[in-house]
Structure formats: structure tokens, C-alpha cells
Amino acid sequence: MKEEVINIEELQQDSHNFNAGTDEGQELMEKSFSELGAGRSILVDKNGNIIAGNKSQKAAMAAGIKKVRIIETTGDELVAVKRTDIDLNSAKGRRMALADNQTQVVNLAWDETELETVASELEGFDPGEWGFEMPEVEAGPKEKKEPQTQELRPFATNHVLISYPIDLHDRIMQLVEELREVEGVEIEQSAN
Numbered sequence: 001m002k003e004e005v006i007n008i009e010e011l012q013q014d015s016h017n018f019n020a021g022t023d024e025g026q027e028l029m030e031k032s033f034s035e036l037g038a039g040r041s042i043l044v045d046k047n048g049n050i051i052a053g054n055k056s057q058k059a060a061m062a063a064g065i066k067k068v069r070i071i072e073t074t075g076d077e078l079v080a081v082k083r084t085d086i087d088l089n090s091a092k093g094r095r096m097a098l099a100d101n102q103t104q105v106v107n108l109a110w111d112e113t114e115l116e117t118v119a120s121e122l123e124g125f126d127p128g129e130w131g132f133e134m135p136e137v138e139a140g141p142k143e144k145k146e147p148q149t150q151e152l153r154p155f156a157t158n159h160v161l162i163s164y165p166i167d168l169h170d171r172i173m174q175l176v177e178e179l180r181e182v183e184g185v186e187i188e189q190s191a192n
Contacts (some may be wrong), residue, residue: 025107033063
């Protein structure tokens, strides 16, 4: 297995990246790299083009990371990044696990235009094989669509804690009484 260290700027961004990303996601990734360092690897092709990790490269560079360690493989083995300075069951380890998952959720915004472009230009590429439903393609020139942000709602109910200055009490109580009339809304009150 060949290994080398190169300048991170030598890697080339994917010109048809299917994830347009979000501003909030990029901020979270930069925070993660700045506070926790690098964890997960990215994937590049044999020419140094980024297949997966375009946003990670940008966030890493913004956080001041200048090098990337290239591990060559042919896909028949999993490459693990081992952080010798971190224990999973420490605050930093758990923050890394949370940051890894949350940045992926927050930073996903499908760029349907890029998906359509590649699907129409590349034989054998079908996003439907991976559960992505392509929209109906209309005749005529293509417009650049805004990326769609995937919004996950893992819970059936939400809980809200409201703090307010006492001079707003009457107005807040009026709004709370209106909410009591909405089916499925439960209200608990307490004062400090």
C-alpha cells in the first residue's frame, strides 16, 4: 500500500458535486475541524479529483489544515483513520461522533441540476439505484435550480421552553391560551 503526504490544495474539487451544501453546514464543519481536528477520511480518484469530501476539503483548509495523507487502495479494503490522541468515551471523542453525524445532516443540499446533467451525459449512471427520485425533465433550456435541503424530523413531537421578561407575561399568556385550543398541543407551565 503506497502512502504519501501532499498539499491539501493539490486535490481538485468535483465540478459536478451533487451536494451544494449549506452555509450552516459549512460553518459547523469549519468549527469541527478547528476545535476537534480531522477525523473521517475523504475519497479521491487516481487523478486527485475529490469523489467524496469536497466540503471537508474546504472546511479543513479554512481551519488551517495544509496537508493530506494519501493512502492508495483499490477498494478491496476499508481504510480507517485512527486518532491516537482521542478516546471515544471522552468528551472530545463524543463531540467528534456528534459533529460527524450532525454536519452530514445539516450540510446536505441536493443539487438536482448537477444530478440531471450527469444522468443525461453519462451512460450507466442512474440516481434511482440509490433511492434518489429524479424530477420529470421538461423540454427546453434547463434552469439552475436551488439546491434542496434535506430536513430530518426524527421525533413525532417537539418540546419548547420559552423564557421571557415579566412585562410580556400577559401577551405570552394570551398566545398560550390560543395554543391550548390546537388539537394535540399540551402545555405545562412553571415559573422561576
